[in-house]
Every structure is written in structure tokens, then in C-alpha cells.
Amino acid sequence: MDHSCASKAQIAYILRELHYQISPKFERCTGISQSRLELLQHLYDAEEISQTTLQKVVHIDNAAVTRHLKQLEASGMVNRRKNPQDNRVTLVSLTEQGRSKILSYRKERDQFVTNLLQGFTEKELPVLVDMLQRMQQNAEQIEG
């Protein structure tokens, strides 16, 4: 409520605008959506994990995760199977095809992000990451 609220409010606006500016361009440049690539990226690191675990790290709704993974399965990028120890949970893993394809996606992504961050110095990047993460933590607290 203090005098700096105008600039604070601006931040919320810019974040929204930035997302919608980036999102379609990211997909056109890399050939895959940010969400999908993020899912694949975590599978790449994790071998085989449950959907819920995956859902929590990518901050996407369960329903959306289910739909993404179904389509990624249909396109041969991931495998899904029930956990024999607990038939409620679905375990997901990358296929060989997925594992190899992700490498080229990553290249495109890196190029894209490099463009996005043109003019940023090496010192600025960690500052930015830190601020964004702090906002994320704050966001998690809001409205239980």
C-alpha cells in the first residue's frame, strides 16, 4: 500500500505479458511446448517417477499432467505403467526415442533462452533467478 505499489503492480503485469509473449514463440522455435519439455526434462533426470511426484516439481495441475503424458505416450516419447506395489500410482519414464529427441529440443531451447537473455551479464543471471525463485516461494504461501 505504500508509494512503490505502482512499480510493484507493474511487475505482476509484466510477468503475465512476458509469459504470453514467450509461450507461443518458444513452441514455434523449439517444436515443443514449454510444459512438455519441462516434463520430459525431469523424466530425463529422474529415470522413472510417479505422475504425482512429477506434477509437484513442474507446478502443473494433475489434470494437465495426465493429459500431457497421455499424448507424449501416444507419440512414443514416454512409457507409462502401473506401479506393481501400488496400483494407484502411474510410473512414467522416457523411451529411447524420447531420450534422444530431447537432446535436439534442448539445443533449440538453449538458443531461444539465449536470445531472450541477450544483453544480460553473467552476474545478472543468478540475481534474476534468485528473485524469481523468491517470488515463487512467496506465491506458494498466498491464500493457503
Added chain:
Amino acid sequence: MDHSCASKAQIAYILRELHYQISPKFERCTGISQSRLELLQHLYDAEEISQTTLQKVVHIDNAAVTRHLKQLEASGMVNRRKNPQDNRVTLVSLTEQGRSKILSYRKERDQFVTNLLQGFTEKELPVLVDMLQRMQQNAEQIEG
């Protein structure tokens, strides 16, 4: 493509995640979506402007702007009329009701953003705004 790409890629991920964390909470806290409030906010400042002008400043697709404004008109927040000098353009303005309602929305928004930026110092805010705006400018350049 250099060694800092991991941290760069992280930024793209966080931006996406942050948007989806914020967006529903913003609406629940304030009673209006970010996009709508941003549209109203600009109308508040601008008196009467054309849809296209408005669309350009908020970085939302024309189609989405049309739909938002139609609904805001239906709910009595804005007026729309054809420009008599050029019947192609639609001029939009706030109604009295809209003008008064926006004040309470703003209060909620400011509270929300204050929570989002908890722990940020006065010096950090302009740094953050600057970085976000630079990303926006870079994003505009990508893939003409």
C-alpha cells in the same frame, strides 16, 4: 550454448511456472483476472481509446481483447462505440461503475503484489522491473 545455459533454461521454466502459480490466485484474491484488470487500468488512464491501441499496450491477442471487452461491456464496466470518423474502429471507455469499481480492485491487487514481493528491498524492485522489461524487449525481437 555456453556453460550458463542450465541457469538460463531455468529462467524460462520459472517464468512459466510463476505465471501459472500467480494467475489463479490473483483472480481469487482480487475478484478479477489479471488481463481484465490490466485492460481496465489502461482505460482508466486513457479515457477513450481504440481496441487496437489498447491491444498493443497489453500484449494480448486481438481476439482475446474483443472477447474481454464484450464481457466487460455486458457487465456494465465499459462502453463501446464506433468511431464516427472511421467506422472500422471501436472506441472503448470506462463507465462510471467501472471507474469506481476499479479502485477496490486495485486495493486488492496491491495487497496481492505486496505479498508476492515480500522480502524484496526497495532497491531490488527497480532492478527486477528493468530485467523483466529487457526480456520483454528481447522477446519482441524473437522470430519477427
Added chain:
DNA sequence: CCTCAATGTTTGATACGTCAAACAATATAA
């Protein structure tokens, strides 16, 4: 054992973006 709660996943309804194509209305130029 057999409810009943908890956990994981899925489905359905809704909202809001994008793009492309359709429709004006206006400018331009032959």
C-alpha cells in the same frame, strides 16, 4: 473382515490465450 478415510489419477466443465480466416470499412491507384 469391513467400513471409511486418504491417496493417485482421470474426466468434465470452464476460462483464456493463439492463429487463421472471414468481414467490414477505408485508402489508394489505375
Added chain:
DNA sequence: TTATATTGTTTGACGTATCAAACATTGAGG
């Protein structure tokens, strides 16, 4: 002035997120 390009807006098809409700499946307590 009449065909053609340009500009502003709208509509339709689609993707992807949210929430809430429906379905398993498993665990725990009487």
C-alpha cells in the same frame, strides 16, 4: 470510379491451464 490493398474487428478451431467431481486402490480402526 472501380478494383485492390490495408486496417480494425470478429468468429471459429484448437491447446492448455484451472477446479471440482468421479473413480480406483490402498490403509487403518472398530
